[in-house]
Structure formats: C-alpha cells, structure tokens
Amino acid sequence: MRILTLIASTFRELLTKATIYVLAGISTLILLGVLAGFSSSSGTEGTTILLFGNPIGPAIPAEAVAEFVNQMVAGFAKGMFAGVVLFGIFATAGIIPDVLEKGTVDLYLSKPLGRWELLLGKYLGGVCVVFVNILYFLGGMAIIFGIRLGTWDLQFFLSSLMLTFVFACLYSVVGFLGVVFRNAAIPIIGAFLYLLIVGPVLHQREMGLFLISENVVYRGVVDGCYYLLPQLSGMMDGVASLILRQEIDWKPYAQSLLSSGLFLGGGVFILSKRDF
C-alpha cells in the first residue's frame, strides 16, 4: 500500500520533468514519421513495401513482410533504448537523491515507512515512467506497422518489458550511486561512463583488457567486474533476438538480475545505516 503510494507520487513527480516530455515528443515524431512513411500495396506477386510512396524493393510474401517489420522494430528498439538512457536517466537520476535531502527525508521517514520501502518505491516509480514511455513507443510502432503493412504482432509488449528490465538494471546502479553520493550528477556521469566505456570494454574484455596481461588475478578482477555489473549489451542482444524470433541467451538477464539485486540491496544497507 505505502509502496504503491510512493510509486504513484514518483510517477507524478516525473511527469513534471521536461526530459520525459522530450522523450515522449521524440517518440511521437518517430511514430508519425513511420505512420506517414510506410505503406504497402498487395498484388498477385506478394506485398510491396513503400516508403513515402516509393517501393523499397520487389514484392515479397506475407512472411517476409513480418520479418521485415521485426527487423525494423528491433532496430527501433535499440534506438529507443539509447533515447531512454539519455532522457530517462537524466529525468530519474535525481529522484532518489532528492528524497534524501534534509527537510524531505525527515518527512518521509517520520511516517511508518521502512527505509527499504522508500528506496524501492522511488526506484520502481522511475522504472514505471520509463516503461510507459517504452510501451508507448514500441506499442505505437506495432500498431502503425499493423495498420500500414497488415502485420500484427503482440511481441512488442514482451520486448517492452525486456527493454524496461534492461533500464531497471542500469537504474539500480544509478539508484545505488544516488544513495551513496546524494546528488544527481555523479549517478548520471556513472551511468554514461558505464554505458559508453566500462560496459562495452568489459563486454569485449577478451579482445581488449585480457590482452594487457595474462595474470590470473588481473583477469579474475576483470571478470568479477563484468559479472558484478549489469550486462546491458548482452541483454540488448536478447531484446533483438526476441523481436527477430531468435533464441535468447538468458544468462545476461539472470546475472544482471543478481547484480541489480546487489546494488539495490547495497543501497538499502547504506540507507539503513545512515543518520539524517
């Protein structure tokens, strides 16, 4: 009950942030572009996909249209994730440090509310807002492709959930940094550093970091960092695999779930030991 109240209030708080509207606006523009750009014409030889009235290839059978749509949605999903990270992290990074500020945290913690509930409520509120944005974009994309190309696919809902999970894993690190440093700047810097440098470098460690040294301890530390942090690249590959009907490697999800649990648990632990 109290967690739901916190989630709802965080949701409301985030709806006042301009960055969320920028993300929704960009999503809307892309959706309108897809709506205006894509259409199809059916003939005896199959379906021809048109982009602004011009055929983008020869006529193809219905199954191939579905495959084309899946490829498109997978590409948009990856692009969407970049947008979610950029705007979503900017919008949500401040909500945990904000609630821990003097004068605010006193109000919340003077209520019969556990510190873990406060952190989890704020965290889930941030994740919910991002989920709505992802659902709006991928759902809109699925509906538009359904209307324009006649291919209906409910996979978008599952891929929205998976994409939200990827964000939730990254956001657990942001939330942890927010608890530790009690400001929004360091979590934002940390998230982008991880996303653009640390994550890819660790993901490709065999072709990079492992070449520096063959020392077992060194490689063990690198491996430890890789498995300790959420594996965004691996999970993003999984989202694309889902949309493209390919086999999904669930290992990165399981490891990321564990690592997110550790970050959130660490955040709760630090919060529970802190004097306000």
Next chain:
Amino acid sequence: MHAIQSDSLSKVYRTGISKQHITALDGFSLEVNKGEVFGLLGPNGAGKTTFIKILLSLTRPTSGRASILGKELPDNKVKERIGYLPENHRYPGYLTGVQVLSLFGRLSGVENATLQKRIPSLMALVGITEWRAMKVKKYSKGMMQRLGLAQALINDPEVVFLDEPTDGVDPVGRKEIRGILLDLKNQGKTIFLNSHLLSEVELISDRVAILDRGKLLKVGTVEELTTTGSQYQIGIASSLPEDLKTEAAARSMHLTPGAEFITATIENVTALNSLIDLLRKHRVEITSVVKVKSSLEDSFINLIKREVAS
C-alpha cells in the same frame, strides 16, 4: 506509561576525515507525560533536534534507550500514532496543498475515506483553505508552516513533535497556532515543542527542559523555572519609615525600596507574613504582594551562562 521516555541517551557524531567526535547528546534522560505540552529549549547545537530525530528513528543513538507511548524504539508501527513537523521542511513543489496532505496521510496509513473528510477540516483549522489547490512551490514561508502543521496532524496523532512550528509565521498566525496547540492539548494529545521563541514556549508549555551541549540542565514547570528564589514585590501606598527599615534589617529582611513598591528578599512564607505584620504595625498601606518571577528567557540565559562559567 509516559508518552516519551529516554534513558541515558547519547549520540556522538563522527565528522570529517579525522573522524572528529562531536557529542550531540550526553546521557540524556527525560520523561514526558501523556497529554502535556512539553518544551525543549537550548541554544543552537544543544542537541534538541538530534533528540527528536532519535525518537523518530531518523538518527540512531550511540547508546541509551528511548520509547514512545511505551514502545521501545526503533518501532515503525508506533509512527502511525505520532506526527512530526520538521524544521526547514521541504514538500514536493509540484503538489498542491491537498495533494501533500493526501500523500503524507496515505504514507501514515490513513484510509482514503478518512482523508477525504480530514483534509478539508485540517486546512480550515490551519487557515489555508483558500490555497488548497495552489502548488506548494508558490506558498509563502508562513503558509508552508501552516501546511506543515496540518501534515503533522493528518493521522490524528497521540504525540506531536513540532520543531520551530511558528518559524516564519506572522504574529497573528503565531497566536492562531498557539490556539491550535492548546486545543490539541485539551483533546489529550501530547505536544513536544522545540522552539527558539522562549516567550511562546512559556505561554503554552506545561513543563520545560533546558538542554545545553547535549546535557539536561534543568526540567520543571514554567513556574518552577521562572520563580527566582524567595523575592517578593510588595506594593505600598506610602513611603517607608526609617525605623521600619532598621527593624527589618535587624530581622534579616533585605528590603529594596522603590517609588510604589519594595522588593523583599526573605527566607520563607513565615518571614513574608512577619514582614507584612511589620509594615502594618508601621501603618504602611499594602496594595499588592507578588512573588517575583523572571521571564523564561531570563532564566534560560542565566542557566546557560552559569553552565558556561562552570
């Protein structure tokens, strides 16, 4: 059962790289009875807010124990029965006054149906009904303070902690808030007050404690704290005859004559009656007899000065 009880409560903060120790509370023991208005006074940094924060489990004590309404702390459940108005509180600016009360009411565990009735009445009580739909970021300091008071009362608490409740409120508003607090007292609620405005504490508190550098200096009723030993002011309608002064001095009665009164320092009530008899014997007309009191502020300052000197 006391409303609030602390037993040898200590809090030591460790700050900076050198982990320098700062003692905020030092073996602080206090008992606050149910249904009383209790004022905690002390200079800045005395440990007043730390004490409240320990009671609300915002801060953990280094040692000692505390309880509220008989429940040993920390206890989250007991928070359903207490209200708190922090100093320098910050409400989410994007919410209206009604939404703030609704949010904190729900977090306090109050049912929605109850909130529907309670929010308008609380807003009326603190005098912010006409701003109910305004975003709180547009509220003035005084309006925020009134909203804060309503928030502290949203769960109909048995114990209310108020940290500087009239901070930023104009004199009329302060009087209104005092009235609300006295009403709450009449309803049997316990009010624990932290305030720098000693005159205000004096007006509404049943008992007062003075805290300095984490230590309890004195606790008692306002009467006890403001009574200055055995001094009486006796109103007189005529001047004192010289032989009366001599006789009084012989009886160890120290008299300080004024234009319309004398201030007498005497040992006890018996001596006071002897003095009155002496005045009457010399046909001095008495218009009043008043026990001399200092203001709470004077008592507070004297006590702190003595503590610093020692």
